[in-house]
Amino acid sequence: MLKVENLIAGYYKSTPVLEGVNMDLPNGQVHxxxxxxxSGKTTLLQCIHGTIKKVQGEILYNGMPIKREDVSFLETDNYFYKRITGKEYLQLFGAFNKDFDVLGWNALFSLPLDKMVDDYSTGMKKKIAFLSVLSFNTPIVILDEPFNGIDMETVQLIKVIIKKLRASGLTVVVTSHILESLLNICDTISYVKGKKIEATFYPPDFASIESRVFDIDSNGGGVIVDKLLKLK
Structure with a gap:
């Protein structure tokens, strides 16, 4: 169980991004x-990973304070060293896991590993960063916007991998700006608003998420759009 208790976090103590966040994320599920x-999604993920320090609260994994080695983290924007090939980049991370089959994984992702990462497209950089996360073989995998900038075929491949990680007992936490990309892979979906988790949805409720959370018309947005477009 990954447990977040009364988390307060931010980049300046006087202006917290998150305040009073509580979550219970069972192992072997996709959240x-x-x-x-x-809204604080990335700040929450960074706190779980340990990239930034929390101001207050607890983050526990199986009843103990979470450790950095428990978590691998795919950031939205990844840093790449200059003048390094794709193969060299993956070998840096693969050194932590001697069983990681770089060439076997690349048979799925078709990256030009002998070329410089500097010359990769945005989608190719996302793919190689995703592979590096897999190489750590941690019980918790955090994916911040893993579907950004990649083609539809790779989106489906990553979804398959996420489901396989869940089946192997890992805990996966994933964000996406595209709600539809989460509906068929998640066991829970939590909505961050007002510095906290406003609601958590389970599969029977997924069909109502969009209307309950992102209903533009209920907030008057549709009327405003009509006026701007000069629609009757």
Whole structure:
């Protein structure tokens, strides 16, 4: 169980991004996180990973304070060293897991491993960063916007991998700006708003998420759009 208790976090103590966040994420499940830009999704993931320090609260894994080695983290924007090939990049991470089959995985992702990562497209960089995360073989895998910038075929491949990780007992936490990309892979989807988790949805409720959370018309947005477009 990954447990977040009364988490307060931010980049400045006087202005917390998250305040009073509580979550219980069972092992062996895929947990989605959704919310508007700036709502605190990435801050939450960074706290779980340990990239930033929490101001207050506890983050526990199986009843113990979470450790960095428990978590691998795919960030939205990844840093790449200059003048390094794809193969060299993966070998840096593969050194932590001697059983990681670089060539076997690349048979699925078809990356030009002998070329410089500097010359990769946005989608190719996302793919190789995703592979590096898999190489750590951690019990918790965090994926921040893993579907950004990649083609539809790779989206489906990553979804298959996420489901396989779940089947092997791993805990996967994933965010996406596209709600539809989470509906058929997640066991829970939590909505971040107002510095906390406003609601958590389970599969029987997934069909109602969009209307309950992102209903533009109920907030008057549809009327405003009509006026701007000069629609009657």
């Amino acid at each position: 989605g996180i959704v919310g508007a830009n700036g």
